Amino acid sequence: MLTTYNDSRKKCNTSGGFFIAKGHVMLLGKLSGVGGHLVRRRLAARPPSPRLRRLSGALGMEPGERRRRPPWERKRKAGEMENRGQDVSGEDGQVVASRASGGDVAPPDRRWETWPVGGGAGGGAGAVDLTVMSYNILSQDLLRDNAHLYSHCRPEALDWSHRLPNLLAELRQHDADVLCLQEVQADHFETQIKDALRAQGYDCVYKKRTGQKVDGCAVAFKTSRFSLLSSNPVEFFRAGDALLDRHNVGLVVLLRPRDGGRGGTLCVANTHLLFNPRRGDVKLAQLAVLLAEMERRSRLPDAAKLLCGDLNSTPWSPLLTFLLAGRLRYRHLPANAVSGQERVPRGPQRLLPDPIWSLALGINRRCQYESPPASSAAGAEEGVASGVPAKGREEASKSWHLEHHLCLRSSYGPRLWPDGSAAVTTYHAHSAAMVDYILYTPWGSKGRGLQLLGRLSLAGQAQLERAGGLPNARHSSDHVPLLARFRWHLGERS
Structure with a gap:
């Protein structure tokens, strides 16, 4: 390839690709011709041309920015x-x-970001303030099984005897009212973590992954703030189902506030979806099961909802778009593009089928459990949602869309303020990305729901690199904790 640089009517040719102006010039390729080193020196003194500025922008780089290795x-x-x-x-x-x-490193700078409270949004007898944390604490067995992801870490920082005190200190420091934890190892939960949380005033609910997996999800809540109405473990594995053959789990917990002056139900869902970037079909099916459980368990009109966890999906992915927009059209969507984990998809592009999951699962396209047919009369057909005219399975399977009606919003955006760099919630040798979320039902026109008051800011990749990566001597997981503060409005707006 031959590229021409034209500035002040003087030209130089380059081979081996393109080059990018760097305040001066950085060549990505070899300068050809006699005296190439002299051309470099001349170019270094010239400002970048408009053409090169456009080229830099197309690559997502500033004219003065060097290409950074992953x-x-x-x-x-x-x-x-x-x-x-x-x-x-x-x-x-x-x-x-x-x-x-060789020594301790400074933790990334995380600030508390507050949101202004609008008119009529003050606290009172019909409002409860609460803080919620979501945190993947990194199971010790998974750390050991994936040691290649942590080769950059000091060995002593990876020992459980070092990690446990750090993790418990973080939980004490933030003192959230509701905790949603992922990758909680079962034996550590039973012998160490549960007692430590109870000593801090929490009651705990735990669900271990199915099969031979050793970790699971936990939801903990301050007993001084909430009472437990119900706890519902969710298993995504279905025997004999070729799609739902993975052992991920979730929890759906219903809580009742002890203060606030009025009744109300808080539905808290916590999960850790499948990691595999190429199995977006599995992730969507697992998510549909969780959403169906949330919808079934929180049908009360005054229920507010939280969905927390490690969703193994990036903010711009079709999966997150589905959660926040409430709908997804997936015709011609490759399975390995659902989560956004692979910027450049590898391997064959296997498209999502329609329907994605079997009708035998009993969950429709609105991510709701099917109501049992009232009768076998005409107009009612197994596998079709009640209240919807029966059109036959063949026609119903051609719509290529999913939807849900939970009305969710994210506590965190994908960019950091003020520089606009990408937010990161997990960092290890193969990835630096945002995959953890706290989603909530926003305060609506009927005066019920959750209003975001503030959040603990996230860090960017550069900050985490300066802190020595994750885990490190002070921060003992490869994820960072998410922390948000809400005002839960229980009654009608005034």
């Missing part, structure tokens, strides 16, 4: 340098690998 490339290079006894530092002089730092 985190796993930087860590691999850091490991090689460490083995040769060299200093390990990033492009800005900061330590990339925590093992090479």
Whole structure:
């Protein structure tokens, strides 16, 4: 390929691809011709042309920005340098690998961000303020089984004897009213975590993953603030179902406030969806089961809803779009594009089928459990939602869409303020992305629901790199905790 740089009516040719202006110029390719080094020196003194500025923007880079290696490339290079006894530092002089730092590193700067309370939104007898945390605490067995993801960490920072006190200290520090924890190892929960949480005033509900898995999900709540109405474990595995053959689980818990002056129900769902980036069909089916459970358990008109967890999906993915918009049209959508984990999909592009899951699951396209047919008379057909004219399974299977009616909003946006960089909730040797969420039903026209008051800010990839990556000596998971404060309005708006 031949690219021409035209500035002040002077031209130079490059081969080997394109180049990007860098305040001066950085060449991505080789300059050809005699005296190429002299051309470089001349170009270094010239400002970038409008054409190169446009090219830089198309690549998502500023004219003065160097191409940054992905985190796993930087860590691999850091490991090689460490083995040769060299200093390990990033492009800005900061330590990339925590093992090479030799000492404690500063945690990423996370600030409390508040939202203004509008008129008529003040607290009172019909409102309850509460804080909610969602946190994947990294199961020790999973850490051990995936040790290659944490080769950048100091070995002592990965020991459970070091990690447990750090994790419990984080929970004490934030002191949330409701905790949604993922990757909670069953034996650690029974022998250590449950008692520690109870000592802090929590009651706990736990669901272990099915099969031979050793971790699960936990929901804990302050007994001084809430009483437990019901606890409903959700198993996504269905024997004999070729799609729902994975052992992920969830929890749907109903809580009643002890204060507030009025009744009300808080539906809290917590889950950890399948990781596999190529199985978006499985993720959507698991999510449909969870949404159906939420809808069935929280049919009371005054119920507010929270959906927390590690959804293994990025903010711009079709899966998150479905959750926030309430609908998804998936004709020609590849299964490995559902979660957004793969920027460049690999392997064959297997499209989602229609319907995605079997009608035998008993969940319709609105992610609701089917009501049993009132009779076998004409107009009622098994597998078709009640109240919808029976058109036959063949016609119903051609609509290529999903929907739900929970009306969810995210507590966190995908970008950081004020620089607009991407928010990150998990960081290890193969990924730095936002996959954890606190979703809620917003305060609506009928005066019921949750109003976001504030949240603990997230960090960006650069901040986490400066802190030594995750986990590190002070932060003992490969995820960061999400923390949001809400005002729960229980009655009609004035």
